[in-house]
Amino acid sequence: MISTKKRVAIIGAGIAGLSCAQNLEAHGFAVTLFDKSKGVGGRMSHRYFGDWEADHGAQYFTARDPLFKEEVAQWVQADVAKPWSGRIVTFNHGNTIDKPSDATRYVGIPAMTSPAKYLANRLHVHTQHMVVDVHRINDLWKITTKEHGQIPEAFEYLVLAIPSVQAERLIGKYSAELKAICQEVVMLPCWTLLAYLKEPLHLAFDGAFVEGSVFSWLARDNSKPNRPVYETWVAQASHAWSAAHIDHTQFEIEPILIQGFQELTGVEPDLHQSHLWRYAKLEQANEREFALDLSIAVGLCGDWLKNSTVEGAWLSGYRLAQQLKQSL
C-alpha cells in the first residue's frame, strides 16, 4: 500500500531538528533526518578521547516554558537527564560569589548527548550525511549529500535545523525571504579547552561564570551526575575573545588557552583538547521562534530563531512542527 503521509526531510539532528521531527511524526508526517556528524545532538556534544571524556558544547540546561518542562520530565523519567546540583559561582580573580538559579540546572546522563539520542531512537536518522545541495523538482525536494550523492527519496517539505549561515547557503537561492531572515542574525564563536587532570583540583566550585580572564565559563565535568570519577574540566573562552581570535590556528591558540587555564586554576592540564565552535551562540535573542515559506514548503528552526539555549532550540523545532501541521 502506498503511504499517503507527507514526507519531510529535516537537515540537522540537533535538539531543534529532533524536536521538530518528533512532533511532526506525532502528527502523521513521515520524517527523515540527515546530519553530517557521526552522532546526533549537535552542540549538545560530548567527546571521547581514548581514556577520558567530557561535555564539549552545552554545559547544562534549564526548563522554564511549561511545554519544555513536560519534555524534560519525560527525559528524567527515561533516565537520560538529571538535575546537576554542582556549586555554581561567579569567579573573579580568586573571589567566588554563589550564583543560584531560579530554575533547576539539568544535564544529560551519562552525557549531554543523551536526550538527543533518546529522541533519535524513535526516528529515522541518517548520520554522516552532509547535505551540500537541495533541489526543487516538480514541487518536491531532493537532497544531495557529500557522502552519498543525490538521495533517491523526494520530500513534500524541507526543514533546515542548522545554524543560520549554513541554512542560508542551502536555501538562499530559493527564497529571498528566508535568506533575509538568515542574514538578520549574528552567531558568535567559542574557543573551548577540555582538560584532564591526574590529581583533583581543590577549587571551591563545580561551575563558574568567570570574569577578568580569557575564559567566561569553567566547569568540573566530573561533578555532573553519572560521569567518570577522574578529574576533567571544561573551559570556554568568552565570545568577544573567541571572535577576536577566530582566524588563528589551533596551534597558535592552545598555548594561550593553557596559560589562561593555569592562571585560573594554578595547574596545567595533564591532557587537553581544544576546539573552535564557529557558530556557538546567537548574539541577541530572536522573536521569530521559527520561519516558514509555504510557497516553497520550507521551514527553518534552531536556537538562532529563538535563543541560544537547549530550551530555545527545542521550542523552535516544536513550534515549527505545530505551524506545519496547521498549514495542511
Ligand SMILES: Cc1cc2nc3c(=O)[nH]c(=O)nc-3n(C[C@H](O)[C@H](O)[C@H](O)COP(=O)(O)OP(=O)(O)OC[C@H]3O[C@@H](n4cnc5c(N)ncnc54)[C@H](O)[C@@H]3O)c2cc1C
Ligand atoms: C560552547 C557552547 C556552550 C553552550 N552552553 C550552553 C548551556 O550551558 N546551556 C544551554 O542551554 N545551551 C548552551 N549552548 C547552546 C546550545 O547548545 C544550543 O543552543 C543548542 O544545542 C542548539 O541546537 P540546534 O538544534 O538549534 O543546533 P545544533 O545543535 O547546532 O544542531 C545542528 C545540527 O545540524 C548539523 N548540520 C549542520 N549543517 C549540516 C549539513 N549541511 N548537513 C547535515 N547536517 C548538518 C550539525 O551536525 C548539527 O548536529 C552552548 C553552545 C555551545 C557551542
